[in-house]
Amino acid sequence: MDFSFTKKEEKFRTELRTWLEANLPEGWLEGKRDLPEDLDEYSRVLRAWQHTLYEGGWAAIAWPKEYGGRGASLMEEIIYHQEMVRVKAPPLINYIGIHMVGPTLIDIGTDEQKERYLKKILTGEEIWCQGYSEPGAGSDLTGLKTRAVKDGDHWLINGQKVWTSFGHVADKCFLLTRTSTHPEKKHRGITVFMMDMHQPGVETLPIVQMDGHSEFNEVYMTDAVATDADIVGQVDSGWHVLIALMLHERTGIGAELFTLEKQFNDTVELAQQYKVNGKPLIENPAIRQKLASFYARVRGSLLNYYKNLTTTIKNGQPGAETSIDKLVVTELNQALSAFAVEIQGHQGVLVDKDAVADPKWQHLFLASFGQTIGGGTSEVQRNTIGERVLGLPKDMGR
Amino acid sequence: MDFSLTEEQEMFRGHIRKMLDKFGGTQIAREMIDDNPQSLKKVYTTLAELGCSGINIPEEYGGMDLEALDLVPTFEEMGRSLVPGLFMETSALAVPTLKKYATEEQKQHNLPAIASGEKWISFAALEPFNDFSPAGIHCTLVQQDGQYVLNGTKTLVPEAELADAFLVLVRTNEEDQEDGLSLVLIDQTEDMKIEKQSSFDESKHVSKVEFQNFIIEENQIIGELDKGWTQLQEGLLYFNAALSSYIVGAMEQVVQMANEYAKIREQFGQAIGRFQAIKHSIVNMKVNLEIARSLSHYANWVVDTDESDREATVYSARTYATEKFIEVSAHNIQIHGGIGFTEEIDCHLYVKRARYYDQYVGSTPFYQEKVVASLGW
Numbered sequence: 180m181d182f183s184f185t186k187k188e189e190k191f192r193t194e195l196r197t198w199l200e201a202n203l204p205e206g207w208l209e210g211k212r213d214l215p216e217d218l219d220e221y222s223r224v225l226r227a228w229q230h231t232l233y234e235g236g237w238a239a240i241a242w243p244k245e246y247g248g249r250g251a252s253l254m255e256e257i258i259y260h261q262e263m264v265r266v267k268a269p270p271l272i273n274y275i276g277i278h279m280v281g282p283t284l285i286d287i288g289t290d291e292q293k294e295r296y297l298k299k300i301l302t303g304e305e306i307w308c309q310g311y312s313e314p315g316a317g318s319d320l321t322g323l324k325t326r327a328v329k330d331g332d333h334w335l336i337n338g339q340k341v342w343t344s345f346g347h348v349a350d351k352c353f354l355l356t357r358t359s360t361h362p363e364k365k366h367r368g369i370t371v372f373m374m375d376m377h378q379p380g381v382e383t384l385p386i387v388q389m390d391g392h393s394e395f396n397e398v399y400m401t402d403a404v405a406t407d408a409d410i411v412g413q414v415d416s417g418w419h420v421l422i423a424l425m426l427h428e429r430t431g432i433g434a435e436l437f438t439l440e441k442q443f444n445d446t447v448e449l450a451q452q453y454k455v456n457g458k459p460l461i462e463n464p465a466i467r468q469k470l471a472s473f474y475a476r477v478r479g480s481l482l483n484y485y486k487n488l489t490t491t492i493k494n495g496q497p498g499a500e501t502s503i504d505k506l507v508v509t510e511l512n513q514a515l516s517a518f519a520v521e522i523q524g525h526q527g528v529l530v531d532k533d534a535v536a537d538p539k540w541q542h543l544f545l546a547s548f549g550q551t552i553g554g555g556t557s558e559v560q561r562n563t564i565g566e567r568v569l570g571l572p573k574d575m576g577r
Numbered sequence: 578m579d580f581s582l583t584e585e586q587e588m589f590r591g592h593i594r595k596m597l598d599k600f601g602g603t604q605i606a607r608e609m610i611d612d613n614p615q616s617l618k619k620v621y622t623t624l625a626e627l628g629c630s631g632i633n634i635p636e637e638y639g640g641m642d643l644e645a646l647d648l649v650p651t652f653e654e655m656g657r658s659l660v661p662g663l664f665m666e667t668s669a670l671a672v673p674t675l676k677k678y679a680t681e682e683q684k685q686h687n688l689p690a691i692a693s694g695e696k697w698i699s700f701a702a703l704e705p706f707n708d709f710s711p712a713g714i715h716c717t718l719v720q721q722d723g724q725y726v727l728n729g730t731k732t733l734v735p736e737a738e739l740a741d742a743f744l745v746l747v748r749t750n751e752e753d754q755e756d757g758l759s760l761v762l763i764d765q766t767e768d769m770k771i772e773k774q775s776s777f778d779e780s781k782h783v784s785k786v787e788f789q790n791f792i793i794e795e796n797q798i799i800g801e802l803d804k805g806w807t808q809l810q811e812g813l814l815y816f817n818a819a820l821s822s823y824i825v826g827a828m829e830q831v832v833q834m835a836n837e838y839a840k841i842r843e844q845f846g847q848a849i850g851r852f853q854a855i856k857h858s859i860v861n862m863k864v865n866l867e868i869a870r871s872l873s874h875y876a877n878w879v880v881d882t883d884e885s886d887r888e889a890t891v892y893s894a895r896t897y898a899t900e901k902f903i904e905v906s907a908h909n910i911q912i913h914g915g916i917g918f919t920e921e922i923d924c925h926l927y928v929k930r931a932r933y934y935d936q937y938v939g940s941t942p943f944y945q946e947k948v949v950a951s952l953g954w
Binding site for chain 2: 564569
């Protein structure tokens, strides 16, 4: 049992901390952290931040050095997330490019593809989205219907995607299509294309979420075009590409857990400041007990993540237990943000400029409902844990 | 960073598990229901032979001089089989308290005997119709002619008939509520009045112990007079870390029972574990178990350090574990259906033990308040 960081890891932290303090957007450290409402302006500011990260060598620390990364260890990635959360760094607009598409191309892309795409991912010149879900294919991706058909020397793509994060700002799409029909095995016959989002025949419509924001989109493709050079892996082997891609998502849940821990500390602060009947809420025994209960859950989830991480480091790859982390962090996030709204009493329904405390609570509460759905619903996570960790028989119909 | 038990610790777990399986697992607890402590006594002897009783005792007193974390495999395995007895009270409450506060003479008198498995110590704190708090302690210890006289009644004293000694919390000063308590260690004698009490966890015996003008020597007082409550808090950190480990072991067995049953029991032509209602219920149990395990492993590591989250995490481990033990043991019965409600199957033993430990030596709100207070909120 050892919870200390090595000298090398501490040096890494200091280096990053120093760099962040010097290079965060102006006023950011002092708490002026409002991102522009206007979409173009929002995209411009975040692309600029991505470029700053690139120039400092902090855009994709886990990538190998030869491709512009730092070849960072898992622990260095953890430290990276901790520090980013500590300074409440701006969101990473090219999250999908950095954490998913880039590593997958490094792993299985052709030399031409690496040459063509990797640097532009790092610099933020090309923003990526993922074209996975469809109206009839959510957790069950084998139901996808978007088709790519070979027409001369290029492919014609037709279909509809939904819940496409960053679709409205993206330049490229990591797109799942059906290229042949194998009725016996539905996951065969899927091909991954890197599709240009700016071509005729690709239309993006933002979906307004229940929190008033639009982070997801519907993407319609009518005779959109791609070439053989845009295929990742082989034709009809998209399922393997997907699996390769998922293995690269090594520490993302950690970042969410550190954010959750920070939000918990903010909740405590809220309870210290918010008064009921002239007394700070934190003096109320019922509130104290609930906070203690949340503290146990947040600490427990974080420690459990460290335990799974230790196993990952020892085995060289993550085990199925890591699904527990995703399930726990999203459900806990939902419970915690609900609590933060609840303790504000009726005033908790007020949002934006009318909010009586930090308006982020109302936003986090509403946004939390998306977290237990996106990236595999809680139900799908429970199936995974039940079947792969506990060895229970597969769900009906599969 | 390395958040895992060592290979040695895991190997040691294997030995303990094998040994307890030979005794029939919960059979030891079931024999206690029939008032037969023979297996339990043999288990005590075997645990001592394996060195368990001396793990956290310094070498000069015949122990191995290891840390709380090294006791975790033993506690988890005992929890799996619901081994009753006084191992936890002795190793995780009396030993840390003695190590920190006892005089050299008191250490010599107790620690070697504990290490060799000859001395098991019970804890007498609660009093009838009172809670576990300074205000609930009325047993008085009064100085008279160079001796001390103890009067009062303790209730819910665990395994009193098997105890070689009792760590007793007494009032030595009426003026100051909190700083008016002291800890005394009393070897079992003929003239102690012990009366067994009925409890629904029949595998864990509890008794009422009455002291009437009971004479105590000054050298039986542990640590500083009137500072017993403060001293006890240090022992309670170790005890609660240990208790959380014991519960993790019990929860692990409960999850395993539910999981195995869901794989073999069929309804509508399917193993019931295929139905999401059942599968997800077992997954929730498993998630609760893993979080409790992570909290408790950390708690047993952090007690021996001076980390700032020492108290907060230990008490979090305890409250989380006790709450979730109640929950998972109840779900286990539900998943087993009718058979889960019988005496034949072990399910009920775990539900009863979960209730027993929920309020033992402090309740969930009691420890939650300690979490919050220790964080300065």
